[in-house]
Amino acid sequence: MTKVLVATDKPFAAIAVKGIREVVEGAGYELALLEKYTDKAQLLDAVKDANAVIIRSDIIDAPVLDAAKELKIVVRAGAGYDNVDLAAATAHNVCVMNTPGQNSNAVAELVFGMLVYAVRNFYNGTSGTELMGKKLGILAYGNVGRNVARIAKGFGMDVYAYDAFCPAEVIEKDGVKAVASTADLFKTCQIVSLHIPATAETKGSINFELMNSMPKGAIVVNTARKEVIDEAGLAKMLEERPDFKYITDIKPAIDADLAAKYPDRYFGTPKKMGAQTAEANINAGIAAAKQIVDFLQNGNEKFRVNK
Numbered sequence: 129m130t131k132v133l134v135a136t137d138k139p140f141a142a143i144a145v146k147g148i149r150e151v152v153e154g155a156g157y158e159l160a161l162l163e164k165y166t167d168k169a170q171l172l173d174a175v176k177d178a179n180a181v182i183i184r185s186d187i188i189d190a191p192v193l194d195a196a197k198e199l200k201i202v203v204r205a206g207a208g209y210d211n212v213d214l215a216a217a218t219a220h221n222v223c224v225m226n227t228p229g230q231n232s233n234a235v236a237e238l239v240f241g242m243l244v245y246a247v248r249n250f251y252n253g254t255s256g257t258e259l260m261g262k263k264l265g266i267l268a269y270g271n272v273g274r275n276v277a278r279i280a281k282g283f284g285m286d287v288y289a290y291d292a293f294c295p296a297e298v299i300e301k302d303g304v305k306a307v308a309s310t311a312d313l314f315k316t317c318q319i320v321s322l323h324i325p326a327t328a329e330t331k332g333s334i335n336f337e338l339m340n341s342m343p344k345g346a347i348v349v350n351t352a353r354k355e356v357i358d359e360a361g362l363a364k365m366l367e368e369r370p371d372f373k374y375i376t377d378i379k380p381a382i383d384a385d386l387a388a389k390y391p392d393r394y395f396g397t398p399k400k401m402g403a404q405t406a407e408a409n410i411n412a413g414i415a416a417a418k419q420i421v422d423f424l425q426n427g428n429e430k431f432r433v434n435k
């Protein structure tokens with residue numbers, strides 16, 4: 129019987145597993161669960177006879193793919209898939225998918241939770257500012273970026289965006305001002321929210337020069353990936369620009385140092401919280417299960433990421 133394995137070091141909520149089970153068993157497949165595993169050997173063992181695997185932040189590398197002799201598809205329930213070795217998956221003839229869009233509203237809402245906290249001076253009792261009328265720059269107009277734009281308009285913000293691959297017309301149709309480059313976005317906007325993936329081009333790309341070009345009272349909010357920040361540049365920016373704040377859902381390696389030095393200007397969520405809502409959890413898990421069924425039954429590769 130076709131076997132779908134849910135391999136989650138950090139498990140889905142029980143209600144999400146219930147939804148996944150309904151989709152998988154409804155298609156006539158068997159569901160296997162490997163949750164909170166403590167040792168990679170458990171994963172290597174569990175994938176042996178799996179035809180499909182649903183993961184979250186779990187690492188799927190060449191040794192896992194070597195062990196998974198029957199594997200046809202891996203779906204990362206979530207947006208980022210840098211935890212999967214795509215080249216190794218392609219070499220093993222395994223299709224890799226993500227579930228774009230399922231957690232975007234959750235991440236976008238967190239951006240504003242953190243932004244209000246930042247402009248109100250981390251609730252330290254002093255007078256802060258409002259978001260209304262401020263220029264917000266959205267770096268990458270993908271699933272999360274679009275949700276940020278929608279919410280920002282409700283706050284009465286002046287919204288700008290740049291995306292290397294999304295045409296300006298698409299951005300402007302949403303009533304958002306498209307700018308020509310990342311540099312223009314930072315120069316224009318007092319607040320910049322990062323929504324780029326971690327790629328060869330974006331890693332370390334948010335550097336001192338870019339951040340230092342921002343207007344006075346600058347805030348950078350990162351709910352994307354820690355790798356996109358040049359950490360030395362961030363440290364320099366916090367040191368040289370006492371008006372600058374950095375708030376992040378993904379802590380840099382120098383988190384403890386920055387938190388100690390700049391308690392009023394640096395904030396990192398204690399754990400990555402962006403997608404941690406019941407809704408996102410359920411949506412992404414069920415979408416992953418549906419994509420597996422559609423792939424195995426109809427060959428649908430719409431969300432394939434290792435083309």
Ligand code: NAD
Binds near residue numbers: 232290
């Ligand atoms: P998405 O794939 O929908 O959008 C990414 C966008 O980035 C695309 O529109 C693409 O054209 C654009 N892009 C790619 N390279 C670019 C570049 N060099 N310059 C400008 N734009 C570029 O992804 P998403 O769902 O919106 O997720 C965005 C980011 O948020 C990713 O880094 C993802 O890993 C992260 N994320 C974090 C959490 C969390 O828990 N904090 C949850 C979900 C997603």
